[in-house]
Amino acid sequence: MRITVHLDTFDRVNPCAYAILWLDQDTHKWSREGHVGLDLPEWGSLAVDGSNTLICAPHGTRSLCVLEGLNVEGRDGPFEGETGTAQWCGYDSVPDVPGHWHVQCVDAETTQAEHGVFADEDSE
Secondary structure (H helix, E strand, O other), X not given: OEEEEEEEOOOOOOOOOEEEEEEEOOOOEXXXXXXXXXXXXXXXXXXXXXXXXXXXXXXXOOEEEEEOOOOOOOOOOOOOOOEEEEEEOOOOOOOOEEEEEEEEEEEOOOOOOOOOOOOOOOOO
């Protein structure tokens, strides 16, 4: 399952800050589809902590953002239109910055991407 999530309203970081992330439930990875004002790598890993999803850096467990209440492993969700609070923790010099997440799309189909963005994938 692939989930498209829109993150925004991180006003203390940048008044126009937003990111659109594609979360892959099967591989526990995410990729950045678009962003402004948030320092995000092109991709990273996902972790689940209770009912929260942690957006982590590519190599390691450092959380860049916590999507509170979004459990990508939940039986009943996530669902399109679902919203919640996000805590941006991507900057060492700035305390956690509150924002919001919004599920734009849930794709239950399992399709193989034409071009992978994850550096640890095998090349064909």
